[in-house]
Amino acid sequence: MGGAGVLTLVDLGLKALAQTALPAGQVVDLGWISLRVFYNPGVAFSLGASLPAWMVIAGTGLVLAGLVWYLLANVRAMGTVARGGAVLLLGGALGNFVDRLGGAGVVDYLHTGWFPTFNAADVFVTVGVAGLVLGMLREPPSGMRDGDTS
Template identity: 30%
Template sequence: MTTVLIAIFVTVFDQLVKWIVVSHMELGETIPLIRNVFHLTYILNPGAAFGLLPHQDWFFLAIVAVLFVAFFVMRKRIPEKPFYFPAAVGMLLGGALGNGIDRVRLGAVVDFFDFRIWPIFNVADIFICLGVGLIAFYFWRHSE
């Protein structure tokens, strides 16, 4: 249940933040929060991380579908402890779904966090990275 609740929270939070960005900024607009270090820059990314594989929406949506099928098939085998493991799976699923919703609605993903030395990203991307990192940490700690 933790996994599903976290996935729902991440998806809703991601979509809410993206809605705020789209509602209050023009496409391409940048707002410096820390000049030349951290800006909010509204872009539509047609690819994956770093803009890789642009306009491959069906491929990315297929990955989201595979993640959810794998979750539903394996859900009873997800360990409840440590707490971070089911939470990590929820973060990964919620982030994937958040970006998947953008791909269906817009044909691209809304990105806006701009550190100037790194590609622009969004809330879903943060949770995907956290989820994958925590899952990797779990398997590193529990490998035999």
């Protein structure tokens, strides 16, 4: 799952770049998407934004610990698509968790105008969940691939 670490670093690098390149309030219009920095103190869709930061960090930390435990316990039984989804999911979740530890909230910078502002980690998580679920539904467990029906 080293790929998750690489994705975490990519996400954190993009967030740092957005914060450096986009001063407060500046918007760069790229057509169907624009770039602007927004700090989300909550979780998805700003849920829990009014909670104390320590509570959001503790809650997301517990969810992340459960996710890591589940993925490590099941990675050997996962097929290629499910493993790829797991790597994306874990990389995105770690990126947002590490970013959250700074106290200001998660840095979001991609804005469509019709959807809440988001970041690369959110894309990794969304695509990762889809890949993990699809892979687990469509691929046989790794021990069942060679005609083993037991």
